[in-house]
Amino acid sequence: MIVGIMGAMPEEIDPILKRLENVTKHEIADNIYYTALYGSLDLVIAYSKIGKVFSALTAATMIERFGVKKMLFSGVAGAINPELRIGDLIAATKLCQHDLDITAFGHPYGYVPEGSVYIEADPRLLEVAATAARTQGVKLRRGIVATGDQFVADEARKEWIGETFDADALEMEGASVAVVCDALKVPFFILRAISDAADMDAGFDFDAFLQSSALKSADFIFTMLDELDRAQ
Numbered sequence: 001m002i003v004g005i006m007g008a009m010p011e012e013i014d015p016i017l018k019r020l021e022n023v024t025k026h027e028i029a030d031n032i033y034y035t036a037l038y039g040s041l042d043l044v045i046a047y048s049k050i051g052k053v054f055s056a057l058t059a060a061t062m063i064e065r066f067g068v069k070k071m072l073f074s075g076v077a078g079a080i081n082p083e084l085r086i087g088d089l090i091a092a093t094k095l096c097q098h099d100l101d102i103t104a105f106g107h108p109y110g111y112v113p114e115g116s117v118y119i120e121a122d123p124r125l126l127e128v129a130a131t132a133a134r135t136q137g138v139k140l141r142r143g144i145v146a147t148g149d150q151f152v153a154d155e156a157r158k159e160w161i162g163e164t165f166d167a168d169a170l171e172m173e174g175a176s177v178a179v180v181c182d183a184l185k186v187p188f189f190i191l192r193a194i195s196d197a198a199d200m201d202a203g204f205d206f207d208a209f210l211q212s213s214a215l216k217s218a219d220f221i222f223t224m225l226d227e228l229d230r231a232q
């Protein structure tokens, strides 16, 4: 099975690449894609660059050019839910675009005609993640993830996103990857480890915790790969 693993930044995929041998590099559309074998799985790995447009491009390229059949995203997020602490893992049950706004035409936030406010992650991959978490004794939360082309470092904006979308965490790529995977019928799973609380300290915390939280997320992705490999 061909499995795609995406991050947005080098820090999010470096810990994954470090654990693989015989990695091959491919250059497509100003980005680098890495392929490697992991057990019986064929992996395609890339960081997209930050934001919805680049992450959509990378997801589509992985699916159309490399034949990816399942998509996993590994990275960091800002917490909205106050129960989420730095380093906690959250798997998105569904995702939305908090900065998509045609409310002027009477539509709800996050909606465009022929789209939907939320896109649901694949229930089977969520189950694989739950099994991996149980067997490894790792705490994995589930929740709604809101995506936008905005680094949120503002209590009022964070609260608005939380209230409007019932979101638990926010980041900048999950929903765009979800839109692409949903349209191209590829099951997807978005994992995030908390790096900050999207408040006025967010910039500082993000810099301080990006690497450690990205590593937690990447480590968990490997426990999922082990499950997927076993199930083959």
Ligand code: ADE
Pocket (backbone or CB within 6 Å): 076, 077, 078, 150, 151, 152, 153, 170, 171, 172, 195, 196, 197, 198, 199, 202, 206
């Ligand atoms: N990813 C991690 N922290 C974030 C934040 N505060 N805003 C947007 N994306 C993030």
